[in-house]
Amino acid sequence: MEYNFREVEKNWQAYWAKNKTFKVENSSVKPKYYVLDMFPYPSGAGLHVGHPLGYIASDIFARYKRLKGFNVLHPMGYDSFGLPAEQYAIQTGQHPEITTKTNIARYREQLDKIGFSFDWDREVRTSDPAYYKWTQWIFIKLFNSWYNPETNKAENIETLIPKLNGFDKLSEKEQSDLLLEHRLAYLSDTMVNWCPQLGTVLANEEVKDGVSERGGYPVERKLMKQWSLRITAYADRLLNDLEGIDWTESIKEAQRNWIGKSEGTSLKFQVSGSDDIIEVFTTRPDTIFGVSFVTLAPEHELVSKITTPQQKTAVEEYTTFAKNRSERERMADVKKITGVFTGGYVIHPFTGKQIPIWIGDYVLAGYGTGAVMAVPGHDSRDYAFAKHFDLPIIEVVAGGDLSKESYDAKEGKLINSDFLNGLEVKAAVKKAISVIEEKGLGKGKTNFRLRDAIFGRQRYWGEPIPVYYENGIPKVLSETELPLVLPEVDKYLPTETGEPPLARAKDWKYKGVFEYEYSTMPGWAGSSWYFLRYMDAHNDQRFASKDAVNYWQNVDLYIGGAEHSTGHLLYVRFWTKFLYDLGLIPLTEPAKKLINQGMIQGVSSFVYRIGQSNKFVSHGLKNNHETTPLHVDVNIVNNNILDVEKFKEWREEYKNAEFILEDGKYICGSEVEKMSKSKWNVVSPDLMVEQYGADALRLYEMFLGPLELSKPWNTNGISGVSNFMRKLWRLYHNGDAINISDEKATKAELKALHKTIKKITYDIENFSFNTSVSNFMICVNELTELKCNKKDILEPLAIIIAPYAPHIAEELWNKLGNKESITYATFPEVNEEYLVESAFNYPVSFNGKTRFFQEYDLSLSKEDIEKEVLNHEQTQKFLEGKTPKKVIVVHNKIVNIVL
């Protein structure tokens, strides 16, 4: 009887569900281990084979840790607020909650088929009021907190008030405005990324190349009153704490760049003939004598004041132009240099010379002071600007050729620079700062590229922000009034007056009187703390009990996509630090170790239609015709060979299709692309499970290559692991019957097993899941060769394979006479004794090139081996009569003869 995976897998999945095999308690005599996946957004398209890749890896690790005697928390849930359900609602009128529920049910069904060991009793959904009650609760905590630079942590806003002079004398409105400047969740007029098509603002992270990440709609800059979170207060800690966590260097580097710490100095320039001061920020104070103009951002507050009457028209034209230029245009032609002279001048603080003030949109209002001292000799942007407008270029650091390009390198000696002459750049920077500080012209300063995170979205399907307005003053709800439940609306669009959809809610007022905030929270709010909720998912008194958080602590292993590196992964670190500051949790980082699984790309197949006909030519012959490549469903193509009958059935229009074949087959072209419905290259895990079984899918996804690598999905290879499963099954059977012997295992059998235990242990601990699958294959091949059916070998083998292929492992374990699930068996220890070799087959090489092999006993000394090798007849042949210069014998490795 062949292995019947359909029946076996169904039975064990039912067993696990019925017995709650993977339910975990918040206490145990065992050590704890927390394995977390980035939870999915349940989209309507369902899972494709790329999605489970990370889940399979984490599941293997979780199952391994259980076998190793750990109390393992391995939960799953849904990031269920978000745009697609809302867009669907706008189009169909279907409530997003209904869509979301349907999609979650479908996801659950797909996940269950793959045999994951999640503790479903801890499932969370961010759109569930019992969950978002606590998201709102954290928002209130953020609103009620400020960042104390002296203690370097967040504190209750009450500790700030005594520090504010004359606070008591202010009106309520003034007090509120002043405090908003310090609160960690605050309302302010902010330049936002406004997306008219989506009708909402977007965070910087949600804008890619000037268009929205979701949908690809144009985004423009707009000044709006907006809720933001003061993540910048945590910039330094977010940067420094990266040192202590085991995340990939690329993610850490991406976060470092995103935070963008740059150390420099501020410097004041007196405006000529006025009391006004223009303050600039520079990282190169050493180049102060190279300043030949100053550039302001078009939005700079002094622009209109400085502009002379003669330049007024030109400047106004330019600022209007700059304002109307969308972010996208600005990015699209970065190389296009635009700017205008204001007519005004500043006085150089050291030389006293008049320096012209220009406006240019290469200077950003939001960074530094919105003004730069332009040093065209040593900054490529200033150089381009100076060249374009024919402004002077002064060389102050020797080493470049300024006729060709600016010399930006931070090395060389200072010239033309008065008191800095002759110094190396590094020393000159120090000296310049000290002189600038001495003269009171400015001081050393650190700038961050990181911006505060805009927190409001003018959308429906998100957490309501728990705020109401009393006389225009924003006030938060009290904690006992939570959750503030998302109200029903008649439509999911903004109102006619442009207010967010929540303004449509009937009779939705705080205490029946005060207007609520109509924005909702962004998609990343719920995911910024979900790892804590899993620890105690049903607690209605606290986001998670103190005991639960103290017990589970950090996530030990977090697996998810690298696309979250500067979004979710930064926010979740921010919220963790904030909750730590308030003493609510004992950890400063969410996850100790992070692994990014690669993307699984699709391999699209193409057929080649001749002209407008219904005739298709095989790939190899297509150059003889005028053809159009058309995507064809990859599920009717096998090894690039098109199933022509299925193709005819695929679509009505191809019913009478004709083919020009090569060697009797229709060969398709192929290309690696993103896996997507429109490209007909989506392979669903359901189909794979149906055809090959969950275990085969799990093994194959791991076998495909290193977890972190992106790779194209190719169904062809799955037959290899499928064959392996059959071989494994046969090892335990003789015909239909289980066939296990109680005889003592032989040396060779023990060696095959223990070699595998050793390798698998090493592989799992190093997340090298692809090589484990190879090692299982080798092991089963060897044991098959040895005709091994000993219980002493096959029982431990079932255990080590269980994390990878849990269904077949359970079945075999059960057939071996065990009554309990294999889940809590004990992972076998490697016994090195079985691996000891007595001899080694030495490769004998000449000048590093292997020529022949000779086995020598390992007890032989180097000298003995050298003697033996030199006397070997093959050696004599390769020596060609010469005397070797040197013979190198590396014990248990190699013999090398140098000629």
Add this chain to the structure above:
RNA sequence: GCCCAGUUGGCGGAAUCGGUAGACGCGCUGGUCUCAAACACCAGUAGGAAACUGUGCCGGUUCGACUCCGGCACUGGGUACCA
């Protein structure tokens, strides 16, 4: 431009500390079984007739380099007028 990762047979990939390059699998070729096919099983499979040559390219260190060092090219990802 800057940062990160990568480049090994027809394909996915392996080589854990500088020591047999190509494990394992797919595909392909030949064979056994079969009326035939599928499945299964067996053998072969980096290139080359061979000498030899081969881990993106050029150079270096070493008895010995896919692995270390210097330079370059290409691919993928991130990021960008950040002063």
